[in-house]
Every structure is written in structure tokens, then in C-alpha cells.
Amino acid sequence: MVLDKIALSLVIIGALNWGGVGLFRFDTVAWICGGSGTLIARIIYTLVALAGIWCLSLLFREEAPEGSHHSLP
Numbered sequence: 001m002v003l004d005k006i007a008l009s010l011v012i013i014g015a016l017n018w019g020g021v022g023l024f025r026f027d028t029v030a031w032i033c034g035g036s037g038t039l040i041a042r043i044i045y046t047l048v049a050l051a052g053i054w055c056l057s058l059l060f061r062e063e064a065p066e067g068s069h070h071s072l073p
Contacts (some may be wrong), residue, residue, distance in 0.1 A: 004058065010051035017048075 020026045033041035 006021070007051040007054040008058075010033065010048050013057050014048035 006019050020028055027036060029044050030036035030038075033044065035041065036045075059064050
């Protein structure tokens with residue numbers, strides 16, 4: 001599903017950003033947007049959070065996504 005891939009991509013971007021914060025004390029989103037309190041940075045942080053919530057649903061799905069050629073046992 002396209003939305004799943006978009007959400008997963010945003011979660012990966014968020015994870016890499018948090019890795020940068022944890023390892024190097026460098027927030028890439030804040031750097032690109034001119035600070036963590038700017039409107040655009042807050043929008044990006046919110047989109048990443050919503051994507052993380054969406055990805056929680058991936059843990060609880062029992063059926064394969066549409067277009068999948070693999071079947072679950």
C-alpha cells in the first residue's frame with residue numbers, strides 16, 4: 001500500500017534524525033528549517049509522529065497488503 005510506504009519512509013527519516021540528535025547533538029530537521037520551533041519544523045515533526053502512529057498498525061495486520069504475491073501461513 002502506498003500510504004504504508006510513505007509512512008515507513010517518514011519514520012525512517014525521523015529515526016535517522018533522532019540518531020543524529022543522540023549521537024552528534026545535531027537536529028537535521030531544525031537545521032534545514034531554521035530551528036526546531038519554526039512552523040515548518042513543527043509540521044515535519046508532526047508528520048513523522050503521525051507516520052509512526054500509522055506504522056503501529058503494521059504490527060497488528062493479519063492479511064497481506066493488496067498486490068502482495070506472498071501468502072501468510
